[in-house]
Amino acid sequence: MKVRVLGCSGTIGRDSHTSAFLVDDDILVDAGTGAGRLSLDEMCSISTIFLTHAHMDHIAHLPMLVDAVSTAYAGRPHTMHVWALPATIEALRAHIFNGSIWPDFSRLPSPDAPALRYHPIAVGQTVEVAGRFVEALPANHSVPTVGYAVRAGNWRSPWWVCSGDTGPCPAFWRRLVQMNVGELAIECAFSNRCEALAQLSLHLTPNLLAEGLEMMAPDADYPIYIFHLKRAEVPLILSEVADLAERNPHRRIGTARIQRLRWGHVFELAGDALPPMPETMPMPLMPEPDLNSAFSPVDIHGGR
Numbered sequence: 001m002k003v004r005v006l007g008c009s010g011t012i013g014r015d016s017h018t019s020a021f022l023v024d025d026d027i028l029v030d031a032g033t034g035a036g037r038l039s040l041d042e043m044c045s046i047s048t049i050f051l052t053h054a055h056m057d058h059i060a061h062l063p064m065l066v067d068a069v070s071t072a073y074a075g076r077p078h079t080m081h082v083w084a085l086p087a088t089i090e091a092l093r094a095h096i097f098n099g100s101i102w103p104d105f106s107r108l109p110s111p112d113a114p115a116l117r118y119h120p121i122a123v124g125q126t127v128e129v130a131g132r133f134v135e136a137l138p139a140n141h142s143v144p145t146v147g148y149a150v151r152a153g154n155w156r157s158p159w160w161v162c163s164g165d166t167g168p169c170p171a172f173w174r175r176l177v178q179m180n181v182g183e184l185a186i187e188c189a190f191s192n193r194c195e196a197l198a199q200l201s202l203h204l205t206p207n208l209l210a211e212g213l214e215m216m217a218p219d220a221d222y223p224i225y226i227f228h229l230k231r232a233e234v235p236l237i238l239s240e241v242a243d244l245a246e247r248n249p250h251r252r253i254g255t256a257r258i259q260r261l262r263w264g265h266v267f268e269l270a271g272d273a274l275p276p277m278p279e280t281m282p283m284p285l286m287p288e289p290d291l292n293s294a295f296s297p298v299d300i301h302g303g304r
């Protein structure tokens with residue numbers, strides 16, 4: 001399984017594009033301005049999009065991507081499946097695909113064979129897309145938000161984890177302790193000097209990230225990539241992340257394992273997608289049993 005970074009910046013600018021990650025060639029995680037790097041052929045290969053939340057930097061290219069693919073498939077049935085929290089779907093219906101800002105592609109070209117079909121997802125739910133498994137993870141942001149973990153093959157395969165936008169979120173880190181994480185992309189939008197703003201808008205700073213890293217399993221040793229950095233804050237954030245190593249010499253949270261994510265980066269994880277099916281319909285699954293953990297999925301999501 002491969003995950004190609006199309007955009008991972010917290011703001012736009014030349015060579016800076018916002019969140020979009022292409023899993024193999026058919027799954028998109030978020031549809032920020034990074035999705036604009038795709039060719040029409042690449043866009044037409046996408047069957048399924050998972051959205052973390054409704055903020056503009058994560059959905060900016062969704063309307064025009066759906067339009068471009070719909071036009072390319074003119075006269076032939078093709079549906080783009082969009083998975084998101086119910087609140088995200090409602091926001092898209094009310095404020096974007098509302099017939100005023102953009103056409104309602106969930107009813108076009110026809111209600112029976114629309115260009116876009118919404119699927120609600122819940123934290124803890126896993127969806128299979130042709131042999132790739134996508135789990136919605138807890139997040140703590142100013143609007144309802146999830147992160148995603150994606151793996152291919154059987155349940156032993158490593159997960160690629162993407163936090164989505166989040167402030168401090170112990171439930172996220174508790175779930176990671178249960179998983180075989182291969183690589184982690186975690187947001188770190190602001191520097192420590194902006195902690196008040198980060199707390200207000202529910203994003204992370206290096207100090208807040210360090211609190212989360214303390215919740216990692218003691219033997220966790222996977223690479224960590226920070227993304228969603230606000231462009232003007234990048235030098236300061238990077239120097240503060242470097243300082244984490246000196247202030248926490250007993251932990252492995254130094255620069256050796258924390259890198260800045262850049263667009264074009266390709267995560268390669270063990271496990272392959274299944275051969276393409278003629279008309280693949282994503283199916284919701286129950287969470288996989290986790291034999292390595294004392295936690296149950298109910299525990300991390302505020303149940304028993």
Ligand SMILES: [Zn+2]
Nearest residue numbers: 053055141165
């Ligand atoms: Zn956001």
Ligand SMILES: [Zn+2]
Nearest residue numbers: 055057058165
């Ligand atoms: Zn964002």
